[in-house]
Amino acid sequence: MAEFQSVRGFHDVLGEDLKRFRYVSDSIRKLLKLYNFEEILLPVVEYLEVFQRSIGEITDIVQKEMFVFQDRKGRWLALRPEGTAGAVRAYIQNKLYALKPYTKLFYEGPMFRYERPQAGRYRQFHQIGAEVFGIQDPQVDAEMIDLVYTVLSKLGIPATIEINSIGCRVCRPAYREALSEYLEKVVGHLCDVCMDRKDKNPLRVLDCKVDTCKSAVKDAPKMVDYLCQECREHYNTLKSYLDKLSVPYRENHYLVRGLDYYTKTVFEAVSDELGITLIAGGRYDYLVEELGGPPTPAMGFAVGIERLSMLIKDLPQEEPLYMVLPFGDVMDYALEVVKKLREMGRRVELSYRKAGLKKQLELANKLKADFVVIIGEDEKKNRRITLKDMRTGKQETINFPELVHETL
Ligand SMILES: [Zn+2]
Ligand SMILES: [Zn+2]
Structure with a gap:
């Protein structure tokens, strides 16, 4: 179809x-x-x-x-x-x-x-x-x-x-009349639409985008004088x-x-x-x-x-994006981390993809993540997270959630 x-x-x-x-x-x-x-x-x-x-x-x-x-x-x-x-x-x-x-x-x-x-x-x-x-x-x-x-x-x-x-x-009535009189004099230069407007709604002729009409009204009377x-x-x-x-x-x-x-x-x-x-x-x-x-x-x-x-050239910078990448049997802990980070007001994406580190980092790049939060079995066991700054490549492992407030 x-x-x-x-x-x-x-x-x-x-x-x-x-x-x-x-x-x-x-x-x-x-x-x-x-x-x-x-x-x-x-x-x-x-x-x-x-x-x-x-x-x-x-x-x-x-x-x-x-x-x-x-x-x-x-x-x-x-x-x-x-x-x-x-x-x-x-x-x-x-x-x-x-x-x-x-x-x-x-x-x-x-x-x-x-x-x-x-x-x-x-x-x-x-x-x-x-x-x-x-x-x-x-x-x-x-x-x-x-x-x-x-x-x-x-x-x-x-x-x-x-x-x-x-x-x-x-x-306005006196102006309308003066304008109508003027338009009669330049009638040969008006477009078809303005021919119709000049009697019913002469002010609209002033608004016409057709070039001949535009030049025809160049010397038209001005409302300000009336x-x-x-x-x-x-x-x-x-x-x-x-x-x-x-x-x-x-x-x-x-x-x-x-x-x-x-x-x-x-x-x-x-x-x-x-x-x-x-x-x-x-x-x-x-x-x-x-x-x-x-x-x-x-x-x-x-x-x-x-x-x-x-006409907007530059948009203001968005909030940094944290991408949480779980590896192994850690989803319960990963969900807890994600929830906590969001409670702290952070913009967080939890990767739904099941894949190795390389593929996951590719995805993080594609989504323009500023930080990735790596959670493996070790992190889960010790209640820690590994935080990688995607812009500098710097990586550190910190206690969660105690140290998050100081680090992020
Ligand atoms: Zn008035
Ligand atoms: Zn016109």
Whole structure:
């Protein structure tokens, strides 16, 4: 029978890749705890409408990239393509707004998008995201961007943070109109997709990756020139806070993000090495209300774990590995030694292989053991162990367990 393959776009994560993945995830989780975010575990499936109403109908994600299916009762469901919509749904459903004046949540897990698979991009990928509900002050925006900057610094990943403001209900309509007018003038240069976007969702044209579109919008009007008083103050205060926090950033007046729910601040961290977006986020002050909750300003971001993992050069050193090699009728004693070493917090492998010293040492090398613990009949009789340092070749026999504390 032919071997099964994993589904296209879905892949196994293992070995060194998984070590990098966990290192990224653990590092971010540790930082999120320092910033006092609380974790929430969200389902991977939501009603389709949750995404349609939040991300927006006229977006690539909703139009083309979601895994959508009907359950046995004919209800339309979708695998989550991102985390914010579900987090907002949960915030409302669990009435978290009633518990505290504001709420800081983070989530982690797989997301699903039906995109063309390519290097570093899969149909199942993983994100960690953080959301702050209930505060509109730009101090939140500044702290979130600072958190993103700290994540990248801690992981040693060179990236540039780009920021923009895309305004609010008050000021965006006039900008939209000005942008539409401008797009009419360059209509001959727009790709087919943007021809469709220019009427339905003109801001998305600014986001197009097609070269002709990119150059067509080079002189497009900028949102920053249309911001209302409140949005302008918000944006300027954010910039002054970022300066105070020594967070470097670049203003990108055409940064809009591909989702409809954003208001005011949007930002991205772009890899200096690969030019791809690593972390993205923004403010979404109307979304809670639009999904049926009380009016609640909010701000969040999401990190693509695979993308950051790809850019990790050096992993921190692992705990030394002790490989216990039993020879002869000594398994009872060997098990006792192994248990004791693990109780002491050591990383221990007990060789399951029955073989002579040479073969056993080969295995220890293959497993990259730092030390081997040799246990023969003599060792068992005298309650000792022979410890060999694989890096120096030095070997000594010591009493067990009394001397272990001093030696290992
Ligand atoms: Zn505004
Ligand atoms: Zn285009």
